[in-house]
Amino acid sequence: MYWTLRRAVDADADRIGEITVAGWRHAYRGIVADDRLDALDPAEVAERRREAIAAPEPMAVFVADDEQGRVRGYCTVGPSTDPDLAGDTTAATSGVLYTLYLDPEVIGTGAGGLLHDAGVAHLAAAGFARATLWVYTANTSAQAFYAHRGWYADGEPYQGPGWSAPATRWAKDL
Template structure:
């Protein structure tokens, strides 16, 4: 059994996080997101954006799961980007922005540990509710979050730059 360690991400993790994001998108979203968008993904561009998240002040949090071979997944949590997409929950709402694993480690427990670290960070930062968006056709992710107590919180929506419709999910903290 893999012994995952979860820790706060550092700038040196950004390149690997970019690679994981591209691999994760191509694995999870083929058939959901147009192929040309998936094929055009650039790990270096993703890494640059993730560096910004890693360097952002609290309550933003970026955590990685690693084993003896290196980083295999990450989660980003923090305040919502816009109140426009936030539901009507009790108290301040935090956002689970992204959680990706290198596809070969799916099902090893790394995702659950990252999820729990992200939720704990939001709770410790004083958020009383967490939200996330899942592509409506991504049934694997929906099952993952439902198993952890998340519930659907709204109708499918497709933002102007989104690749496919997504559904908001919520968790009371």
């Protein structure tokens, strides 16, 4: 499959909302409570992603379009909003890979790796020395994906306020 990567625009937000909900339901069934997954609303997700799309640098949202020009995956990266949770104790030097979701039909086609690489390259170009992300502790497939790309578990499982399940912070030097 051939992928085109680009920065997201506001018109992509509704499709991004659909991908997020489909991705959550595919990846997190058995990790996150079914009632939470079933209650996800693509329109609500789309509104949050519109904020990220419109945010100033170094925040960025990248999308992967298939051969027909349809958005099939996306990632969101930016500065850490909580340096302590990002592992920074003196200065906010960490960027964050906030989201990386694919339409479940295209998992394994290379789109996820391309989106990952674009997001990490953006964080490095923005001057971050380190990147972090959070993975649900029970999500072994995501852990394998990130480990294959040089990330490592960086801390004990943690369940923040409002989080659906325990997660582990992962890190990567840029």
